[in-house]
Amino acid sequence: MMSYAQLEKFIFEKITQTKLPGLSMALIKGDEVVWSRGFGYRDVERGLPATDHSLYSIGSVTKSFTCLAIMQLVEQGKLSVDDPIEKYMPFDIHPYGETVCIKHFMSHTSGIAALGYAEQLIGAIIGSTEDWLPIATATDMLAFLQGAEDWVWTKPGERWFYFNEGYVLLGAIIEQVSGLSYEEYIHQHILAPLNMTRSFFAQKDVETDSDVAVPYVNWAQQGRTIGKYVYSGVGAAGGLISNVLDLAKYASMYLKNGQPVAKASSVAEMIKPRVNTPVVNGLFGDETYGYGLAAKSNFLGSKLVNHGGSVGVATAYMAFMPEQNIAAAILTNGSGYATGQFAMYGLAMLLGQDPEALPYVRHERQMMELEGVYQSFRNTMRFEIHRAGDCLMLKENDKFGTNSAILIPESIEPNLRRFYVQTNGVKVYTDFYVDDKGIQMIHERYLMHKTGTLS
Known part of the structure; x- marks a missing residue:
């Protein structure tokens, strides 16, 4: 039997670093859940642990359900993805004189740039903004969209703009x-x-369930606070609440080419690339979007079909690899380490690959190694190096304040890791030399030795 101890160690490390309250995850082969469990807390205040049954918002993973429903209706002959939106409602935006069809909303290719309705609505509900956007229904959305013609950027079908608004319609x-x-x-x-x-x-239905993950704002300056799930206004764009064992059944359906709810041809249409996303030549090839599902073209040699979701107080990710007959589902009750990277770590293990060799894991390890305190000759100068997303932050503290600079990575190799600061339009390099004796940094005119960890 396969051991998942390495995965469990990785998950525990990352939710600790990013202060995620809880996480649930499942790995699937065909029809079988081969591993599942919860980590941390579904309810911190009451000391209740997360389980593989715990309920969380799945956010925009809901979009794949919406597109699957449309494909079912196509199978029944009740609509076509080529139908104009205006056939069903008074939608009068015509990008460059052309018609927006159902398929354009499904693939986020309407030609209209994102209008931010979901971001503001969710922010108002969870309390991160005092602005209010009263969109409860599709008719409210149509009212909101009036005047959006100036946010048209391309003809329909030409460019990917993630468009939550279209999914409401x-x-x-x-x-x-x-x-x-x-x-x-x-x-x-x-x-x-x-x-x-x-x-x-x-x-x-959610609040009467006995195993619900409390949603948390765990990224606020004020510290972790209890948030709210969004029950209105997001519906077909991101309103479903579920658990990883249910999502495992959903992912298995795709591995079985839609059985028992859709034809194989419908699933093929959903997975088929319709447009490139802005991720070109990424870590795992180009990224494309179909109908409610995205795809990475080359994850360890195969296509990885996926969708993520976030409502601020919960994050989600579902992924499956049709050629390999495996899948993963992850849900959390906060925001922190990218859920997709948990999934890929687990899927790499199912493929018999070393997940620590994944490029993002290797990059993180190399960046983390550089964090710490650096000092010059006789400790005349003292710098701190902190992680700042994909960059580093150099800080020099004294009793009058802090001087800081963002170090942007240019090349990360095992023994030489080169970064630069952009100053007056000029690149000024900072190099880290790594060997068995330790880490040395050359920053401007200073040679610094790493002497300790951050407190």
């Missing part, structure tokens, strides 16, 4: 064509057939 089209509410349609035609018995949209 797709939910309304599903309602109009099916005669059911969006939530009831998803329940009857996807959740129930897949036996996803603990996946909900309604607040009453």
